[in-house]
Amino acid sequence: xxxxxxxxxxxxxxxxxxxxxxxxxxxxxxxxxxxxxxxxxxxxxxxxxxxxxxxxxxxxxxxxxxxxxxxxxxxxxxxxxxxxxxxxxxxxxxxxxxxxxxxxxxxxxxxxxxxxxxxxxxxxxxxxxxxxxxxxxxxxxxxxxxxxxxxxxxxxxxxxxxxxxxxxxxxxxxxxxxxxxxxxxxxxxxxxxxxxxxxxxxxxxxxxxxxxxxxxxxxxxxxxxxxxxxxxxxxxx
Numbered sequence: 001x002x003x004x005x006x007x008x009x010x011x012x013x014x015x016x017x018x019x020x021x022x023x024x025x026x027x028x029x030x031x032x033x034x035x036x037x038x039x040x041x042x043x044x045x046x047x048x049x050x051x052x053x054x055x056x057x058x059x060x061x062x063x064x065x066x067x068x069x070x071x072x073x074x075x076x077x078x079x080x081x082x083x084x085x086x087x088x089x090x091x092x093x094x095x096x097x098x099x100x101x102x103x104x105x106x107x108x109x110x111x112x113x114x115x116x117x118x119x120x121x122x123x124x125x126x127x128x129x130x131x132x133x134x135x136x137x138x139x140x141x142x143x144x145x146x147x148x149x150x151x152x153x154x155x156x157x158x159x160x161x162x163x164x165x166x167x168x169x170x171x172x173x174x175x176x177x178x179x180x181x182x183x184x185x186x187x188x189x190x191x192x193x194x195x196x197x198x199x200x201x202x203x204x205x206x207x208x209x210x211x212x213x214x215x216x217x218x219x220x221x222x223x224x225x226x227x228x229x230x231x232x233x234x235x236x237x
Contacts, residue, residue: 003056008065016053016065020075023049032074036107040074047113050075054082062087063097071104078110085117091124095131102135105142108177115149125154129163136167141175148178152185156192164189165196169205179210186210187217190232191224201235208237 001019005012020043029044036042057065062083069076084097105111121128128150135147148171151164168182186206190197204211215236219229 003053004060005057005064006061008061008068010068013065013068019053020045036074036109039072039106040077040110041072042074045075047078050078051082054079055086058083058086058088066097066100071106074107074110077104077106078113080104081110081114082117084114085119091120091127094118094120095128098131102143102146103140105146107142108145108180111142111146111177112149115146115153118150118154121150121154125160129155129160136171139173141173141177144171144173144175145177145181148181148185152181152188156185156189158193161189161193161196165200168200169203172207179207180213182206182210183213183217186214187221190214190218191221194228198232198235201232204235204237211235211237 001015003016023046024044025046026044028046029042032044033042057079065083066080069080071077080101084094084101087094101114105114132147132150135143138144138147148167151160151167155161155164164185168185171178171182173179183206186197186200189200200206201211201214206214215232218224218232224232
């Protein structure tokens with residue numbers, strides 16, 4: 001099926017849904033449904049197939065498809081996020097589209113895959129950092145996770161690390177997926193700058209669950225030496 005369309009209509013959307021159902025793998029659906037929140041319905045389509053479809057959609061006018069997609073269907077929201085990353089266009093327009101999309105995110109997988117695919121950020125990091133500010137104080141768990149994972153994916157380098165750590169210190173949210181995102185970000189930062197990250201852990205400014213999960217993720221990393229894995233244990237709370 002050709003998904004490179006200049007305009008999406010209801011009949012095109014129905015064909016897309018049929019295609020997704022035809023690609024469904026029941027074993028994969030059962031497995032993946034357990035990995036994400038109950039707020040999403042999983043059809044059971046694997047990521048390589050979703051990426052292929054998203055690339056085709058992005059060649060056309062995917063924006064006319066977005067209003068037709070259902071928030072509760074995992075694959076449809078994944079396509080939405082992937083298309084945003086693959087499409088070409090003005091960065092300001094991308095930010096506007098993300099503003100519409102972020103409130104629809106209701107699981108970690110759509111969040112993280114979308115963030116990873118936003119390669120346009122590389123040339124617009126200052127602007128995107130400004131865009132993230134409202135989301136970094138969001139009450140919604142996945143809106144905040146989107147912002148934190150964005151920092152981890154696109155800002156964990158010497159130029160930005162101090163500002164990123166300042167954000168991590170301020171994040172106080174009870175949501176599991178926020179805590180795990182901050183912990184993941186700290187672990188990735190440890191690989192990039194062990195000295196600064198160790199100083200952050202020494203401060204014990206993160207909540208207990210986040211700090212301990214960060215230590216665990218550092219210890220689980222294949223990019224960390226055995227000696228450093230042993231040393232970082234002392235920063236558990």
